[in-house]
Amino acid sequence: MKSIYLACALGLGAVTLAGCDQKPAEEEVAAAPLTASEGKLFLPAVSGNPGAVYFKLENPGDRAISVRKADVEGAGSAELHDYMEYDDTEMGSIGVVTxxxxxxxxxxxxxxHVMAFDLSPDLKPESVTSVTLTMAGGKTMSFDVDVLPADAER
Structure with missing residues (x-):
């Protein structure tokens, strides 16, 4: 009788250990259902100043989507910005664009616009870089933008 219990225990232990070998499925964060077009990064006229990223962002879906963060490949950091009216017109960081x-x-x-700070010297006019937007909830989307000199037509 002991041998039956021992065999069952060993069998269950082997099944349990076999399950430990399997890696859990990686959670994949789906891309946000937005589309971006006409992306352009304008390099600064003075080295060390930030660049500006412009584009159109369309929501073809049936619910509002909030963008909470932007990252620009080749930039040390990036911020969502807008022009705001106080005593005079000023530009400032905004938290979310819905x-x-x-x-x-x-x-x-x-x-x-997106302000891109601490730009890499590797970003040159007539090249391409990538912008990644992060939505509320963690979904992301990336798209390419053309890199243009400061004096290019906007």
Missing amino acids: VQPGETVSFEPGGK
């Missing part, structure tokens, strides 16, 4: 269903939000000169 894109309503069916809406297109333009990131453009004199309005919303």
